[in-house]
Every structure is written in C-alpha cells, then in structure tokens.
Amino acid sequence: MKNMAPTEERVGIVVCAAYAEGRRIGDITLDEIPYALQREDSFVWLGLYEPDEALLAEVQARFGLHDLAVEDAHKAHQRPKMEIYGDSLFVVLRTARWDESAETAVYGETHVFVGRNYLVSVRHGASQTYRPARLGCERQPQLLAHGPSFALYTLMDFVVDNYFPVLSDYEDRLDDLETDIFAGGADRDSTQEIYELKRELVTFRRAVLPLIDVCTDLISLRVTHVPDAVRPYFRDVLDHLKRINDTLDTMREMLATVLQVSLALASVRQNEVTKALAGWAAILAVPTVIFGLYGMNFERMPELHWPFGYPLVVGATFAACGWLYRRLRRSGWL
Amino acid sequence: MKNMAPTEERVGIVVCAAYAEGRRIGDITLDEIPYALQREDSFVWLGLYEPDEALLAEVQARFGLHDLAVEDAHKAHQRPKMEIYGDSLFVVLRTARWDESAETAVYGETHVFVGRNYLVSVRHGASQTYRPARLGCERQPQLLAHGPSFALYTLMDFVVDNYFPVLSDYEDRLDDLETDIFAGGADRDSTQEIYELKRELVTFRRAVLPLIDVCTDLISLRVTHVPDAVRPYFRDVLDHLKRINDTLDTMREMLATVLQVSLALASVRQNEVTKALAGWAAILAVPTVIFGLYGMNFERMPELHWPFGYPLVVGATFAACGWLYRRLRRSGWL
Amino acid sequence: MKNMAPTEERVGIVVCAAYAEGRRIGDITLDEIPYALQREDSFVWLGLYEPDEALLAEVQARFGLHDLAVEDAHKAHQRPKMEIYGDSLFVVLRTARWDESAETAVYGETHVFVGRNYLVSVRHGASQTYRPARLGCERQPQLLAHGPSFALYTLMDFVVDNYFPVLSDYEDRLDDLETDIFAGGADRDSTQEIYELKRELVTFRRAVLPLIDVCTDLISLRVTHVPDAVRPYFRDVLDHLKRINDTLDTMREMLATVLQVSLALASVRQNEVTKALAGWAAILAVPTVIFGLYGMNFERMPELHWPFGYPLVVGATFAACGWLYRRLRRSGWL
Amino acid sequence: MKNMAPTEERVGIVVCAAYAEGRRIGDITLDEIPYALQREDSFVWLGLYEPDEALLAEVQARFGLHDLAVEDAHKAHQRPKMEIYGDSLFVVLRTARWDESAETAVYGETHVFVGRNYLVSVRHGASQTYRPARLGCERQPQLLAHGPSFALYTLMDFVVDNYFPVLSDYEDRLDDLETDIFAGGADRDSTQEIYELKRELVTFRRAVLPLIDVCTDLISLRVTHVPDAVRPYFRDVLDHLKRINDTLDTMREMLATVLQVSLALASVRQNEVTKALAGWAAILAVPTVIFGLYGMNFERMPELHWPFGYPLVVGATFAACGWLYRRLRRSGWL
Amino acid sequence: MKNMAPTEERVGIVVCAAYAEGRRIGDITLDEIPYALQREDSFVWLGLYEPDEALLAEVQARFGLHDLAVEDAHKAHQRPKMEIYGDSLFVVLRTARWDESAETAVYGETHVFVGRNYLVSVRHGASQTYRPARLGCERQPQLLAHGPSFALYTLMDFVVDNYFPVLSDYEDRLDDLETDIFAGGADRDSTQEIYELKRELVTFRRAVLPLIDVCTDLISLRVTHVPDAVRPYFRDVLDHLKRINDTLDTMREMLATVLQVSLALASVRQNEVTKALAGWAAILAVPTVIFGLYGMNFERMPELHWPFGYPLVVGATFAACGWLYRRLRRSGWL
Numbered sequence A, B, C, D, E: 001m002k003n004m005a006p007t008e009e010r011v012g013i014v015v016c017a018a019y020a021e022g023r024r025i026g027d028i029t030l031d032e033i034p035y036a037l038q039r040e041d042s043f044v045w046l047g048l049y050e051p052d053e054a055l056l057a058e059v060q061a062r063f064g065l066h067d068l069a070v071e072d073a074h075k076a077h078q079r080p081k082m083e084i085y086g087d088s089l090f091v092v093l094r095t096a097r098w099d100e101s102a103e104t105a106v107y108g109e110t111h112v113f114v115g116r117n118y119l120v121s122v123r124h125g126a127s128q129t130y131r132p133a134r135l136g137c138e139r140q141p142q143l144l145a146h147g148p149s150f151a152l153y154t155l156m157d158f159v160v161d162n163y164f165p166v167l168s169d170y171e172d173r174l175d176d177l178e179t180d181i182f183a184g185g186a187d188r189d190s191t192q193e194i195y196e197l198k199r200e201l202v203t204f205r206r207a208v209l210p211l212i213d214v215c216t217d218l219i220s221l222r223v224t225h226v227p228d229a230v231r232p233y234f235r236d237v238l239d240h241l242k243r244i245n246d247t248l249d250t251m252r253e254m255l256a257t258v259l260q261v262s263l264a265l266a267s268v269r270q271n272e273v274t275k276a277l278a279g280w281a282a283i284l285a286v287p288t289v290i291f292g293l294y295g296m297n298f299e300r301m302p303e304l305h306w307p308f309g310y311p312l313v314v315g316a317t318f319a320a321c322g323w324l325y326r327r328l329r330r331s332g333w334l
C-alpha cells in the first residue's frame, strides 16, 4: 500500500481512495483494495455511478457484500431503509433536487455499503456528485478518523441538506396557492394545483419519513456499527429530518384546509351570484308587470286616455326600479 | 428411500418430492413420507390444490398437523396470518391476479404448513401454480439447503412479486380517473369509479397489510423456526410489502383527495352555470322591457308615430344587448 | 358424588352438571356443588338465565365469587371485558342476533365466571341458549378434559360464530344502499339509511372490538388460568374476531365514502338541473323576444303588413328554437 | 386520642374525623391530628371546601404536603391527574353536574391528598358534598379497614357515578337533534346546536379521559400505595370510565356524521327547490309564449278572426299546462 | 473566588454570576469562570443575548461544549428539543409573546447548556429577558441549592407561563370567529380568518408539543442529570404543557368544526335564497300571465268589452298575488 498508483479511469468508478487515521493516503485501483483493507486504522472509500453488472459483481466480491443488498443496489427503485448484514450496513437514500423549469422535485437514489473498513456508495439518477461532501470531511481528519461511519454521516448530511431548498420551493408554491385563492376565489386551475401539490408532497414525504427511522436506528445502541462519538452526528441529521417532517406535516394540514376553504369560498360566491340573480329579477319584474298591464286591450282603461299617462307610467316604473335597487343594495343582495 | 418410485397421479396432489442438502432426490408417494422424514438434512415438499377432506385428513395424519390449522386450510376464506403450533408454522397467504377483461383483481388463497423437515402448501381458487417458484429455488441448492423455511420464502416471494402488476394496473385506473376529472369535470361515472376503486383498494390492502406482520414475525428472533441465514430473505419480502403498502397508502390518500377535488370542481362548475344563467337573463331583459314598453296602448306615445321609431328602437335594443354582452364577457360572467 | 340426584327444576337455573375427565357425570343440585368441587379432575358447569338476587347470592357463596363481579353480573349493561380475581376469571360477552322483521341486530349479554373447577354462565336478554354449544363440547371429551377454560372457549366460539350472520345482513344493507344511490341518486331516505347503518355498525363494533383484547389476554402467557393446549383455541376465536373487525372497518370506511359520494352525486345532479333550467330559459327567450317585438304598436312596422308575415315570423321563431335545442342538446346542457 | 372533643366549626372545614379499623372513632380538631396520626391502623379523613390560604398552609404543615401539590389545590383549574410525592398521592378530579335550566353540564374540581394514614379532600366550585359517599363507606367497615386508599376509591366512585346522568342528558340532546334534522331538515338552529353540543362533549371528555390514566396507574403494581385488595375497586371505576368514554366516542362520531348528513340533506333539498323552480317556469312558459303570440299586431292572423278563437286558445293553453304539470309531477320534478 | 470583580460590560453577555449553596456570590468575568467551576457546591450562571461567533467560541472553550450544540445555538431556527452530550444537557426552547397590534404571536428562541456546575442560556429574537425568573429563584436559595437543573426549571417555567396569555388571546380570536359566523353567516372574511387562525395554531403547537417530550425525558430516571428532588418541578411544567396542549387540541377540533359548520350554514342560506327567488317568480307569474292574456288581439274577447272588465281583472290579479304571498309566507318559502 506504499506505492499507490493513480486510479485507473474506469467507467462507473467516481472515486476509489484509501484513508488512514482520517487522512487520504491516495487513490487506489480495485485490485489494490485487499492490501488497503489489511492495514489497521485505514479504510477504503469507493464511489460508483450507475455501475454495470460486471463492475458491481467485482465490487461485491472484493468486499464480500450480500446478494440481496447488491440486487437492491443494481435494481434501484427502493424505499429509504437501513439493513444490517452481519458486520456491515446497507443504507438506501433518496436524493432530491429542484427542477426550476418544471417547478417540481426530481429524485435520485444512493445505496451505501458500510463495513468495518470500507464505504461503497452507488449513485443512480438525478443526484449531485458527493465530491463536495467528501472534500468537506477530508478537511476534518480528526472526525474522519472515526472511520467509515463518519463518512456515511457526511453523505446523509449532504443528502438531507439538499432537501431544504426543495422544501422551501414547495412552501413558495403553497404560498402562491393561498394568495390565488383568497384573492381570486377557487377556480379550476387552483383546484388542480392543490391536487398536484398534494401528490408531490406525498412523494417528497416518502423520501424523508423512512430516513427518520434509519437515523433513529443508527443512534440507538442496538446498532453497534457506529462508534459512540459519531452517534451525535446522526442525531443532528435526525434533527434536520424532524424539522423537515414537521414542515411537511404543517403543509399537508394546510393543504387539506385550503381544499376545504376553497369549497367554502365557492359556496359563499354561489350565494352572492344567486342573490344578484334574484335581485335583478325582482327589479325587472316591475316594468314587465306594468308594461304588460297597459298592453291589455280593455275598452275602458281610463289611464290610456290621460294626456300624460304614458310619461307618468314610464316615470313611475323607473322610479320604482330605482327605489328597489337602492333597497336591495343596502340589504346586501346586489 | 433409495429406490424412489414415481409419484402416483392423485387428484389434489400437485407435487410430492423429497429434498436432501438442497437437491431434489425424487418424487415420492404419500406412503413413503415417513421414510423420507427419518433422514437427517432432508425434507419433503408437498403441494396440494383444493384437496378433498379425505386427502387433507391423510396429510394431517402423516405430518401431525393441528386440527385448527387443518380446519382453516379446508374452509379457506381466512385472512393472511402466521400461527405457531409447537415446532411447526402455519401461514395463510392471499394471492392476487389481474383479470384483464374485468379490469379488477381476482384473489386466491394459499395455506402453508412448515415443519422441521416438511413444507405442505394448500392452494385454493384463482392462484397461479407455484411450479416456477419451485424450479427457481431448485436451481439454488446452496440456499435450499437451509431447509423448508427457505422454501416458504420462495412461495411468499412469488406471491408478493405477483402483487406488483396488480398494483400497477390499479395505478393506471387512478391515473385515468384523474385525467377524466380534470379534463371533463366530475360526473356520475367518475364518481362511481372513485367509489369502486376505493372498494377494490381496500380489498387489496387487506391482502397485503397482514403479511407485513407475518414477515416481521418471521424475521424476529422470537420465531426460532427460521435459521439466521434465511432471515434476510424474509426481510427482503418485507421490504417489497412495505413498498406496496406505501403505494397503496398514497393511492388511498390521493383517492380521498380526488373525491374532495371533484366536489370542489362541481362547485366551480355550478358557479359558472349560474353566472351564465344570470348573464343571459340580464341580456334578455333588455328587449323584454323595451318591447313591452312599446306594446302599451296609451293614446299619446309620440315615439310610435315617428317614421323611423320602429327600426330605431329595435336597433337601440340590440345595441344595448351587444354592449351588455361584451361587458359581462369581460367580467367573466359569460 | 356417586348417587347423583336429578337437578331440581329451579327458576333461573338452566343447567347444573358435574364433569370428570371431560365426561358429564350427571346433573347436580346447588347443595351438591361443594362435594362435586372436592374431587380432583372434575368441574361443575352451572348455567343461569336472568337469576334473581337471592339465587345469585347463593351461587356467589358456593363458588366464593367477588362482590364486584357479581354486581356486574346482576346489573348487566357492561361492556365486553375479562377481569382476573385471584385464581378465577370473570368474562363479559355481548351476544348478537338478527331480528328479521326490524332488519337490525338485537343484543344480549352473558357473564361467565371461570375457576379452577367450575364455570358459571349468567345469561341476560335476547341471547340464544348455549345448549348446542354445551352438547357440542360434550362430544369431544378429550378436549373438555382440559377443564373449565375449554368450556369457556366453547361459549365464546358460539357467541362469535353468531356474529357472522349479523355481519352478513349488515353487508346486505350496505349493498342495497350502494345500489340505491348509484341508480337513483341520493335522497332523504338513503341519507337517513346511511346515518342509521352507521349508528348500528358503531354499536355492533362495540360488541366485537373489546373481545379482541379479551382473547389476546387469554392467549398471552400472563393469564395462567388457561392451559397451553387450550390457548390455540382462543387464538382461533381471535382470528374470527379479527376477520369480523376487518369487515367492519371496511364497511365503516365505505359508509363514510358513500356519504361523500352521495354529496358529490347531489352536486352533479344540481349542475344538471341548473343547466336544464338555463337551457330551457334560453329556448323560451326566443319566442318571448320575437312575439314581444311584433306586439309593439309602432305605426310603421312593414312586416306587420306582409301577407305572410305572421306564418313567417312564427315559423322562423320555432326554427330558431329547434336549432337552439339541438345545439344545447349536443353540448350537454339539455 | 381518647377524649376526643367535638370538631370546632371552622370555615372551610367540612369534616375532620379519625378512623380506626374501618370505624369512625370521632371528630377531631386540626390540633389533635398529630396524636391521631401516631396510632397504628388508624387514619384521619379531612374534608375541606374552598379553604383560604391560611387554612391550607396549616393543613400542609400538619400532613407534610408538597408545595407544588398545595399550589395546585389552591389555584384549582387543573386537569385530572395523579401525582406521586414520595409516600403520598395527589389526585385531581373534575366533578360534573347537570344544570337543568341551562341544559348543560356544570363543573367543579376536587383535590385529594392520600397518605399512609390520612386523606385530605379539597373541594372547589359546583360539586356536591361527599357526605353520602363518606356515610356509605362507613357502613362497610371491613372495606374501610383497608385504609385511606379505599376512602379515595369511594370519592372517585362517587364522582364517576355522577357522570352518568350528565352523559344521559347529552344523549337526549343528540337524539333531539337527530329527530329535528331528519324531520325538518338542517337549518340555522340545528347547525348551531351541532356546534354547541360538539363543544360541550369535548369539554366533558376532557374531564373523563385523563381519569382513565389515573385509574390505570392506581391499578398497576407500579403504584405501591394501593393494597392488592383495593385494586379491583379502582378497576371497577376504570370500567365505568371506559363505558362513559365509549359512549362519548360514539356520540362524537355520530355528531360528526350528523354534520355531514345535514350537508347532504341541504343538497337534496336544494335539488328539490331548483327542480320545482324549473318545473313551474316550464309550465308558465306555455301561456307566456302563446299569449305573446296572439298579442302580435300582424294584419293577417286568421285565428284572431275565428269566432271561438279566444276560448279555444285559452282552453288549449290551460290544457297544455295541465298536461305538463302531470308529466313533471310524475317524473318527480314537482 | 473571594474577591469577585464586577462583571465587565461586554456586548452579548447579559449576566455572568457564581452561585454557592443556592446563594449568589457575585458577578464574575469570563476569565474567572475556571476558578468558579473548581469549587464544590457552586455553579456559574451565564446569560447571553445573540452573541457573536467569537464570544460563543470563547464560551464553548470555557465550558467544553460540543460542536454540534454550539452550532445549533449559533444558527438558531431549531425545533424545541433536549439532547444529552455526555454529562451535559442541551435544551432548545421557543418563547412566545403576543403582539397586540398585529393580533398574532411572535416567537423567539432560547438555547440552554446545563452541566454539573454551570448553566449557559443563549437568547435569540423576540423573547423577554430572564431577569425576573433569575431573581425569583434567587429568593428561594434552598431550592436553587439543587444546582443548575433547578435553574433550568426556572427558565422553562418562565417560558411556559408566558404561553398562557398567548393561548388566551387565540381563544378570544376563536370566540370572535364563532360569534361572527353564527350571527352573520360565513363570508369571505370569516373563511380567511379560519384559515389564518388554523395556520397560527399549528405554528404555536409546534412550539409547545415537543416540549412535552423534553419534560417527560427530564422527569424520567433515564436522564441522570436531574436530582430526584427537582423532578417534581419539571413534572409541574409538564402539567402546564399538557393543559396548553389540551386546549390547543380542543381549538383545533373546534376550528375544523367551524369550517364545516360554515359550509352547512352557506347551504342553508343558499336554500333560503333559492326559495325566495322561486317564491317571487311564482307571484309575478300571475300578472304576467293574466296581463298577457288580455293583451291578445282576438276579435271576440267578451271581457274586454265589460264596463268594469279592467278594474275587475287588475283587482283579481292583485288579490291572487296577495293570497299566493300569504300562502308562501306561511309555508316558509318567503
């Protein structure tokens, strides 16, 4: 492990490095892994991106990974979870990124194998590279000296920190929706937006919620793979997740209320429209009745022969309409 | 057990085979079962399809099954469950298959008795044969060597894998429903489809949900019938079930929202219709009033004698209607 | 206990018999109970129906029952429960029977005291006699040899089996309701039926749900009054209760959905009616306006003097109405 | 303690008596309490009603009560709870009484301190005197010999028994509400009554529900202040509370359903009214159109010159209206 | 520690004092802290307000605080929680204050570090000073002698006591809302107020609810940082929190009911309006039909030639209208 050769540029391998006492010794090839694993206090960090079956099989052989976990890492489309296989952990994370053009979240998936002296991450889909996270923890060798479980924390922290902007964008969409509904009333578009926001929040929540169980397990003493000094770091991730979950719960509840409120506003609007309809019908009934009255063909209708009968009747009719209009206006029907 | 005769072709028996060290030794008859059971490291796999009472009684005697479990296996119509009878397990599964013509799921039922050295499956109703599952695990003798509990895993995995296409078909129906409602609005048919989909999802959920408890129990150390090396396989089934359950939960929640959204859309539509009604009533009030006015029989109505009174009044009336129409149109009432 | 006299015919006592090694030795009087209780491996089965206070006090003294339990058995109107008083159990069951004429369930109540060597049942109200259950378990002496706890199972099994027809009748009522609502729409009667069915299901559920806890307790090792060999029988009762409870949960959920669906259907119907109203108003506006037009009294209205003015105008009016009718029909307003 | 003087008549003290072996020895003054407390097998029962701060401080000093508990007892407005302070218990109860004139429940509060050899009750607000309860348990010296915890049971039993008439009166109000809604339909008053009943049930439930936890704790072996022989008595109180809670749950659920049902009935009613409106509009359209037709001023309208034109047209019009009325009636629009 | 110098006036430091045996010895500087910490039975109380990073780093160094906790205290925007770091506690509280002008609650945040012999509080945002709380507990030296955990209780008690006026102001807003809705019916403003109150209650609840877990943990024996004599004080805070939470639950439930009730009232109102519309349409149909009748131009209409035909017909028409009006009035349509 002394003369470490530069990493071969192999498709699917993003990084393959050896660490000792929290410091990066250098990049290694897959073939050098067994030598790197022998040394006490050192560990190997292998990052893969959508590896093909052959590469995954080779990695499985090198680290002795369980068939079922490798199968999950290959097929992806898993829900977030942590599974213990003997002395190694298998963690599945869903990564989220906001797509500005579509105004929606896009999801990726990361699978992490953590052993006594290795961490293997397998990245799928629309996730960002973990390079910033890796560089960040290389700057804290005293913490990275705790081994692969601290590296796992680094990845989870990175994933969870990326949830916050997504959450914030969804909060903006809910705010817009509220403004729309209270300003303009509920219409087709706002109703459909309620539905779509609901569906996206449910999807987002399914990325976040299972991670709470994962963190709780990593903190608990039952999982002996995490040194005591690293546990508070996972508790910090848990704390972030709880804050996200609280916000999601609030949004769910407010969204349900928005839907009910939009129904109530539609009822209020319907009342207004029907009252306006009734009010105008009442006003128009006046000329209809009076004009009908003097359209009758009786022989003896004295008013018809009055010199000012016509302007008088028309004037009285409009006066009655005006009076009725003011009265209905005052009582809130118009 | 050396010279194993070919299985008798008995109605109700699908397969009766002996396995040793994970490999199939050969088919046996019911009478040979006691000999097969004697040998260490071997087990008997007996598959039945809707057996009559006599056959079931014979099987009960051969394996020493409990009265209550056999009664369940005979009557069927059980809910999924796992029960421990001393050193044997009794598992009830509901199988699901999509009926393309009826666009609905069809259910069957399977009862499995698992002892130290036997597995007896009893299949009822519309379920597929377990032959592919059996052949599949015969190709992995190193795993089948773990004994009947691995065979049980094979069956459960097969049953649960068959839930996915059903789930996916239900998701299609929900998608169609959404498209219908947002395109054309809520009508009688979509409302009834919401109700029927709800009912079918509840039924499907009752097949899936209890299996989560069954798998959780099989993984827990409390159940000593499963070797440690086989537990991860049941955990994998559990993982699939949780994914199905998550999707079902999401669909339930979205279906409830669809119902509320369709109410909201109906309110929006009602508002539109009432406004249209009111708007047209307002427009039609103009000629009604004016034509009524000049239908009056007053002696002195100067306009009646104007040469162009008639076209003027009619023209003014239609102009007023046109102006009103444009105004109502602009303010969104028409 | 050899020369057992025939039971005195006392009001309130249905049966009082001694059993040894699972076989009925014979009927005894209340006074003979102490002798019967002395013998090892034997137990006394006493069945009461609405006993008066004096009889209950005598029975209490004979078996040493606790004041609080006897008070419950006397007053009835308890919720189903199991209570442990030292080495005896006190179980309260609600029995249900379908009243065909009223199309509703009728409830009774049974209180059971179970000691090391006795079972006392106290029956109230509309419940069936337990004679068939008692005869049934007398036919299985090898099971009845397990003692009074197996007799208790027999009673509970009998009670729970009688829930199934009630459940099925409620399912029929729900089916009828669905048919009504989707065929004819929601009206007063169907709305009231939803309410009443809801209320009755809640009542039925209160009979069933607490029994699940009772059975769970009887199965648990915490309750030492039940021999291990009898526990699977109570688990079987529990299984039936869970199936009933599942069905009740489904019915509750569907009933809640029916209520929402009936609201949605009323909205759909309201839309249809308002659209029809608006459509016909539009059609009728045509002759109203045109006939009003030619009712005006202008001197110079050339059409009035055309020879075929009248039939032309009337014909044109009806043609316009016809055209409007077809257009509204096609666009779904009529 | 031999020559026990008659109790001083001090404001705030309802009773102060010493008990030995379950029998009342006599009334004592506050100053005599230390002597009474010395004697083995005896205890002091002190009943206070809205004591002033000075009296409460004196009592605190006599019995060595904890500051926090005394503060609660002084300020009142606590929620029901039980707290353990070393070897003494502090219990808070809410008492309920039905106010016939206001048709609503009125609440009071009682605070009970229970030590090894004393019980101090502090009563606030609209609660009844505990005299009947005290006299009742003085009639059962063999039970009262269990000490202050049995006296505590007596008080709690008295409080809980007084919940039943309140519950029953609320059930009557719900019944009245149902009758109103199904007979006359939902109006402003019934809607407001739903709201008020809901609010009162929530308040009542907050008095009852925490007591369930209190009783459960008093029964559990964790609380060593209650002798085994007294535990079944608290279990009996728990049983009453569970029955009350069940009924309250049912009422809550039915009240929620009533609210939804009243919405559904309003929709049904709205449909009926709109259909009636549309139906009458249709009928009235007939004479409007026909009379308008013959009001036109065409020169050549042959019908106008028929000798029986007028009665014929009027007759035909009314015949058409009649026919339309019957048709609409039959199809349910009128 | 004898000659304690007056505290330097440093920005961000509100108080820095040493306490021994529950009594304040005097103010100290940050540099004197190590000496103060050496003495047995003494502790340091340091109060900060929005400290800059440099000050916080210095404090961290003095007390050996964990990086993650200090990071939280610096960034604020945490949810209420308690975390254990070895032998020190880290508690996050949300403080609430009612803003009279905006009629809404304003929130601040406090972070508390509690060690064996120190308490450091970091205050952010709109919270009140803790000076009254500190002075209050300095008046009870026998309690403060329990050390920093009693000081922590003092702060939490102060924070929670300040929730009550906020809660009471929200209750006033709900009362106003109820009065509005039952007096004037549901309109746009009341619907929006329901929504806003809902949102603010959810926010308030998120300050309160997690504190219940914090208190429960502080009471439990699992947390060894709190002496037994101090636990009842945290239980008292818990009791206050439970009362607040109960009230919030009630308000949530009533607010949800208000929303439904406002929908029901809108339906009732809609029915009234539609019935009024239909009723007036019916009344106006009478003159419309009759006046239309006598507007027809038939040659032979005998009534037209009656001398009193005109007043007779007009009179009969108005009489019919009057009769109809009274009938509709009586049947509740007008």
Ligand SMILES: [Mg+2]
Pocket: A242
């Ligand atoms: Mg949390």
Ligand SMILES: [Mg+2]
Pocket: A242, A245, A246, A249
């Ligand atoms: Mg949360």
Ligand SMILES: [Mg+2]
Pocket: A242, A245, A246
């Ligand atoms: Mg949360």
Ligand SMILES: [Mg+2]
Pocket: A249
């Ligand atoms: Mg939630």
Ligand SMILES: [Mg+2]
Pocket: A249, A252, A253
């Ligand atoms: Mg929620």
Ligand SMILES: [Mg+2]
Pocket: none
């Ligand atoms: Mg919830």
Ligand SMILES: [Mg+2]
Pocket: A081, A210, B242
């Ligand atoms: Mg899971």
Ligand SMILES: [Mg+2]
Pocket: B242, B243, B245, B246
């Ligand atoms: Mg799930």
Ligand SMILES: [Mg+2]
Pocket: B242, B245, B246, B249
């Ligand atoms: Mg799930």
Ligand SMILES: [Mg+2]
Pocket: B249
């Ligand atoms: Mg669910």
Ligand SMILES: [Mg+2]
Pocket: B249, B252, B253
């Ligand atoms: Mg759900």
Ligand SMILES: [Mg+2]
Pocket: B249, B253
């Ligand atoms: Mg959910």
Ligand SMILES: [Mg+2]
Pocket: B081, B210, C242
């Ligand atoms: Mg079950």
Ligand SMILES: [Mg+2]
Pocket: C242, C243, C245, C246
């Ligand atoms: Mg169930």
Ligand SMILES: [Mg+2]
Pocket: C242, C245, C246, C249
């Ligand atoms: Mg269930």
Ligand SMILES: [Mg+2]
Pocket: C249
């Ligand atoms: Mg349920």
